[in-house]
Amino acid sequence: MATEIRVPTLGESVSEATVATWFKKPGDSVAVDELLCELETDKVTVEVPSPAAGKLDEIVAKEGDTVGVDALLGMIAESGQAGSSTDVKERKAKPEDTATAHAEPKGDEAKPDSGKSVDVMVPTLGESVTEATVSTWFKQPGDTVTQDEMLCELETDKVSVEVPAPASGVLSEILKAEGTTVEAGGKLAVISGGAKTTADAPPPAKGGEDVAAPKSPAPETAAKGRDVEDAPSAKKIMAEKNLSADQVTGTGRDGRIMKEDVQKALTSPAPSRTESPSAPRAPVAAEDAGREERVKMTRLRQTIARRLKDAQNTAAMLTTYNEVDMSGIMELRTEYKDLFEKKHGVKLGFMSFFTKACCHALQEVPEVNAEIDGTDVVYKNFVHMGIAVGTPSGLVVPVVRDADGKSFAEIEKTINALGQKARDGKLSMAEMQGGTFTISNGGVYGSLMSSPILNPPQSGILGMHKIQERPMVVKGQIVIRPMMYLALSYDHRIVDGKGAVTFLVRVKEALEDPRRLLMDL
The missing domain is CATH 2.40.50.100 (RNA polymerase II/Efflux pump adaptor protein, barrel-sandwich hybrid domain)
Incomplete structure (x- = not known):
C-alpha cells in the first residue's frame, strides 16, 4: 500500500x-x-x-x-x-552511486555486512532553521567511534546542535570541514563498519578508471553548486519583475538570493539596490595592519547584528525613562528570602518582581504586548515573557511562557532553568520563540542607563539597570535610597507616548509597593 x-x-x-x-x-x-x-x-x-x-x-x-x-x-x-x-x-x-564506491563494491562483488557504511547526516535544526555552520569536529578520519558518541557540533543562528554517531565503526571520511555551511538533511561524514584500513585506503580502480579520485572534491563541488543556486521562488519573481541578480543582496547561504530578498529589493529605493551592503573599510597603516586580527563573525553574532539593525530600520522606535526606589523589594526579599528558598528550593530574585510588575502593567496597556502584522494589530491575551541572557557566544532571549499565570516561585524556577541552558548552549528553538514582551537586565554588568533595542516583532522591551544609592527628597527630607533607572523602548507605530509612559509608571508603582501586585492594583 x-x-x-x-x-x-x-x-x-x-x-x-x-x-x-x-x-x-x-x-x-x-x-x-x-x-x-x-x-x-x-x-x-x-x-x-x-x-x-x-x-x-x-x-x-x-x-x-x-x-x-x-x-x-x-x-x-x-x-x-x-x-x-x-x-x-x-x-x-545511476552515476551518483559512484560517490560511495569506497563503501559499496561495484559489479557483482559480494560485500560483508561489517563493511557497510553509514552516512552522518545534519539533524533537524528547528522550526524555520534550514542551515548551520560546522563549528567543531571532535573526531578525525580513521578514528574509531561508538554509537551515540559525539562527532561534531553545528552552530545555527541561535543555538548549538550536537551530532552523535548514528552507528559504531570507523570515521572514514569527513565531507564538511569546520567553518562549512550545511543544510538540514545534508551529509556530514561517512562511518565504515569495516577495519581501519578500509577507511584509510580507497578500493582499487576497476577497468583503468580511478573511481576514488573524485571522491573528495565531488561533495564540495556539488555543495558549491547548490550554495550559489538562488531560491526557485526568488528566481520566479526576479523574472516577472525584470530584476537581475546583481540588483538584489542575497542573505541566504553564501549569498543565495531568497524570496524575501527580492521583495525587499523591490520595495526599497532604486539606488539602494546597487549599493554595497556595508561601507568600505577605511585604509589602515602598514605598521598597524600587522598587529590586527581578523576573525569571522559567528552565525549567532551575524543574526544578532542583522535583527537589531532590522529593528531600527523597521520600527518607529522610541524610549521613555523613569526611576524606581528599590527599598520595598529589597526589604521584602531580606525578610522572606530564607523562608522562600526553604519552601520552594529556589532563591527569591529581582526578576520575578519585574516579570510580575510587567504582566500587571500589560493588562492595562495591552498595545505594548501586541504586534503589527501588515495592516492589522494582533493583541495577545497572554504574556510570554522573554528574558534576555548574555552568553559567551552572544545574547539569547529564552521565553517564560504564560508568565502572567505563574507564581513568584514558578517564575524564578523557570528563569533559572532557562538561564542555565542558555549558558550551556542547550536551549532549543522552541524555548526561544513566541515571546510577546522582553526584559533586559544590563544592571548585572554595571550599566547605569541605556536604551534597549526592540526584539521584533514585539512592540516593547524593558531595560533594567544598576541599583545605586542616591540622595532623594522624600517628604521634604533628603534620604539615601537604592535607586534604579528603568527604560522602556517601544514601537511608536502601535504604542502612543501616553500608553508607554502609563506602562512604565504602573511598573514603577508595583515595584515600589509590591503589595499592589497581591491586591491587583
Whole structure:
C-alpha cells in the first residue's frame, strides 16, 4: 500500500508554497519522520517529514513547483512492494552511486555486512532553521567511534546542535570541514563498519578508471553548486519583475538570493539596490595592519547584528525613562528570602518582581504586548515573557511562557532553568520563540542607563539597570535610597507616548509597593 506525501498546513493566511529542495530521490529508503523536502512560503521555510517508512516511489511536485495546502508532493511505497525492486535496479545504474564506491563494491562483488557504511547526516535544526555552520569536529578520519558518541557540533543562528554517531565503526571520511555551511538533511561524514584500513585506503580502480579520485572534491563541488543556486521562488519573481541578480543582496547561504530578498529589493529605493551592503573599510597603516586580527563573525553574532539593525530600520522606535526606589523589594526579599528558598528550593530574585510588575502593567496597556502584522494589530491575551541572557557566544532571549499565570516561585524556577541552558548552549528553538514582551537586565554588568533595542516583532522591551544609592527628597527630607533607572523602548507605530509612559509608571508603582501586585492594583 502506498502512502501519500501531502503539503502540510503552512500557517495562518498562507495558501501556497514553492518546493525548494528534495533531500531524497525516487528509490531511496526513508524512515518515519525523516526529512524529505523543504517548502518555501512568503514568511518561513517548512520542512516536510516522511509520514511512513518505506521507499520514496515517486516525486510528483518537483523543485521550483508552486503547490497549495494539502497538494500531493510524492508517494511512498512499502518495502518489498511491486515497483520497489525496479527502483533499486535503476538506482544501481545511476552515476551518483559512484560517490560511495569506497563503501559499496561495484559489479557483482559480494560485500560483508561489517563493511557497510553509514552516512552522518545534519539533524533537524528547528522550526524555520534550514542551515548551520560546522563549528567543531571532535573526531578525525580513521578514528574509531561508538554509537551515540559525539562527532561534531553545528552552530545555527541561535543555538548549538550536537551530532552523535548514528552507528559504531570507523570515521572514514569527513565531507564538511569546520567553518562549512550545511543544510538540514545534508551529509556530514561517512562511518565504515569495516577495519581501519578500509577507511584509510580507497578500493582499487576497476577497468583503468580511478573511481576514488573524485571522491573528495565531488561533495564540495556539488555543495558549491547548490550554495550559489538562488531560491526557485526568488528566481520566479526576479523574472516577472525584470530584476537581475546583481540588483538584489542575497542573505541566504553564501549569498543565495531568497524570496524575501527580492521583495525587499523591490520595495526599497532604486539606488539602494546597487549599493554595497556595508561601507568600505577605511585604509589602515602598514605598521598597524600587522598587529590586527581578523576573525569571522559567528552565525549567532551575524543574526544578532542583522535583527537589531532590522529593528531600527523597521520600527518607529522610541524610549521613555523613569526611576524606581528599590527599598520595598529589597526589604521584602531580606525578610522572606530564607523562608522562600526553604519552601520552594529556589532563591527569591529581582526578576520575578519585574516579570510580575510587567504582566500587571500589560493588562492595562495591552498595545505594548501586541504586534503589527501588515495592516492589522494582533493583541495577545497572554504574556510570554522573554528574558534576555548574555552568553559567551552572544545574547539569547529564552521565553517564560504564560508568565502572567505563574507564581513568584514558578517564575524564578523557570528563569533559572532557562538561564542555565542558555549558558550551556542547550536551549532549543522552541524555548526561544513566541515571546510577546522582553526584559533586559544590563544592571548585572554595571550599566547605569541605556536604551534597549526592540526584539521584533514585539512592540516593547524593558531595560533594567544598576541599583545605586542616591540622595532623594522624600517628604521634604533628603534620604539615601537604592535607586534604579528603568527604560522602556517601544514601537511608536502601535504604542502612543501616553500608553508607554502609563506602562512604565504602573511598573514603577508595583515595584515600589509590591503589595499592589497581591491586591491587583
